[in-house]
Amino acid sequence: MNFPSKLIEDAVTEISRLPGIGKKTALRLALHLLKQSEAHTEALALALSRMRQEIKYCKICHNVADEEECSICKSHRRDGSIICVVEDMRDVLAIENTNQYQGKYHVLGGVISPIQGIGPEDLKIESLIQRIEKASESEPVKEVILALSATMEGDTTAFYLAKRLKEKGVSVSTIARGIPVGGELEFTDEVTLGRSIMTRINYNTD
């Protein structure tokens, strides 16, 4: 595309570096901003810039936070004996929205992915081990719940973590994989269906 303005070209180039946004969408967004007030664009640019520069990560769970410690780690209402291990902040938000979990979190910052060159040392795994070791006196960690995506990378990470954590004597569990609530059996893929049969829940044990 031959842009009539270098300014627009630069903006389109930068916007289209975002994931899932191509040149055409970037141009549409740029022209939208030009139609809005200057204050609108300034607010956007400032919010992005401030977020990137001033963001902090909780020193305990590594979730995004405005302070040294996030509100969940600071809270005395949350059960510190259970730690839910997730990939990133979006997973924390998703689990928080269920209102079903009262424990704490640990944000890995990714999953093990040999293809993308991400190994265990690139994730906050040592920090999790240390957290469990340090916590043992006051409020010992009893259980670690692995809430990772049901992908090859997620499973690899879960397998690695389970091996490392068992040495520490904590109970390790993973969230159930199965048919989504509301999902119809006949439309469920074979792998999910197969797994949900293998990991079936026995009503008698309750």
Added chain:
Amino acid sequence: MNFPSKLIEDAVTEISRLPGIGKKTALRLALHLLKQSEAHTEALALALSRMRQEIKYCKICHNVADEEECSICKSHRRDGSIICVVEDMRDVLAIENTNQYQGKYHVLGGVISPIQGIGPEDLKIESLIQRIEKASESEPVKEVILALSATMEGDTTAFYLAKRLKEKGVSVSTIARGIPVGGELEFTDEVTLGRSIMTRINYNTD
């Protein structure tokens, strides 16, 4: 969503004000920026801010430009006796990409839309009339091509412009509406097919 950080919340709010981007996509983009280097986000913020503050509009055709006059209006190779009237910059880019048009442009900045409260006075219509009046001595405008979208608003604008321009004694034409090249007749909607029969091209007149 209860964000763990006000900085992220502000960024997500601002990003999700862009058209076609919801809260979830905005959060995905914000987290993407956090994973990239600070320079990446700074470049994006600066490009947006500079574009909005420093952008100029060509004083002749009102297209986006870096100077007082755009490169097309300044060019002596372009035929000033034909003016193609379009809605915005994207239409200029689209027509330029065809390499079929050697005349000049006039960017209206929108189309007449009573629902959105956009009347003829909100568009660069008077400026087009004046441009035709002023040009009459040196290089008179012979033809105005209306290249507007085939929507209700586009047609309304074309009808209004045709009425205004005929008083000025210039020939007014509109780009052909019909079956797209490569389009199959049986899958064309009735309105398009009906129009393409009504505005059929007679081979004998050539």
